[in-house]
Amino acid sequence: MTQVRRAAVVGVVGAAGGVGASTFAALLARRTSRTTSTVLVDLVRGGGGLDVVLGIEETSGARWPDLRGAGGDVHGEDVVGLLPRWGACAVLSADRERPDPVDAGVRVDVLHALSCTVGALVLDLDRGDVVDGHAPLPACDAVVVVARADLRCVAGVLALAPRLAAAGTGSGVVVLGRPPGGLSAADVASATGVPVWAAARRDRALAARAERAGPGGRGPAAGAAHAVVRRLGLTA
Template sequence: MRATVGRVCAAAGAELLAEPAGPTSSTRAPLADTELVDVHHAVRGRVRPGTVLVGRPEDTGLWDRAAELGGCTVAVLPDAAGWLADLLCARSTGGPGPGGTGHVVGVLGAVGGAGASTLACWLADRAAQEERTAVLVDADREGCGIDVLLGLEDRDGLRWPDLQRIAGTVHAEQLWPALARAGRLRWLSWDRSRPDGAPAPYAPVLEALRRAAELVVVDLGRAGPAAADTAVLCDEVLVPAPRTVRGMLAARWAADLLAGVPARLVPAGLNVADVDDALAAAATGLPVAGSVRFCGGVPEAAETGRLLEAGRSRRLGRDVAGLLSAVGALR
């Protein structure tokens, strides 16, 4: 692996400083632009922001290990050699990379119907309304497009199928103006075509959006292994869950699935099981970021293209603003 990484570094014009395996600490080279960790030598504990875990296609548990290390980016070599070289080149010349100014927040539904997609839309929209540079990213491949939920599927702009054949770095200055938009809000959605099995370039695209926006909100869909793989690309994840026994059990499972990714709970809807925030936190092991109250008009609003309008109401808007403050998007 060291020889493979060495060739990538040489192609990027970067110097490889090899260190023996050991605890991640301040003893590691403080001036390194990027820390690369071989999956076979990774130790327990969190790693620096922007760390890349490297491995080969035959390395099982690569994504699980990345989650245990705090959600670092993964490069599977040699397939990702071009992408990794571009990343090293950008960082060595001052490019912001994953540690750039943008904050990436994932929204993962504990159960189906928990309102993850709706909450993701409202978070991105409220940030845009507050004059933050915000983008909504649809990472729920089988959801037929978050643009439909927005009621804006007729807007021109890039969709994920347009980006599936890209290789290497995605340039923020090219991606940003090509996104669909309404006012200050931009989004990147899946469409209604049948998934062809090709992997989505979530890592390079999210990195580019991080460089372009102050806030990137990622709709991860319902909790599951595929969603967990994408969640490791986020700085933190919000987990909306109904205030029910089943909702809390599902949120506990989602917390285990997320492993080392920083996550917080968002109790949502009617409190039919007498689950207050303290009980929810104790039952799930997740701290509570805030809650979203029940509003009976939301399903109709979603079906009639008025979802964003519903989220801007005074009561729901206060809940959404509170969550944005909790993740540091509003000061």
């Protein structure tokens, strides 16, 4: 039987390291999981694993290394059934204890199978893969670039912009935090030519909440995630 894609696919990438892109991807997935079946997918090379960010590293379930033999005719329902859960959201994470990369063909087959099964996929993209042209941008309906309002992130957005434009993927910036005397969200949009989809003040409690029990559902960053989900039409 021919599988028909129905998932909305949203990629999330940081304009620079340490801006909170993985946490924001988790907040987006939490929000979409309220209204549709959602899988949060870890595509960051060399990271510690999204399961650690979410506080579910001890939860049983399949990680990317467990799917190494899943190429070819993959059944998305079977994959989803194997994954650990973070609330209503299924999570396909890397494994910090098994860091060897999964074959690119397996990754493509698994992502395709998931996109034919669930309502939304949120992809935590590797910034290097986006810059090098190896990220699955054409599969994304939208890409969110997470940035701070500073010159380093402006440069980072400018480096990502040609790849996003070449993929023909709708993209926007989410600005998290503004340093005293720093750039405004409007400054970031003007300097990069990429629209700002949401902006939030610094979420001082987010790191503490994430360390205790995964990214929380409240606060400025969660509000920005809600704004993006509404903009993309992914919420009722």
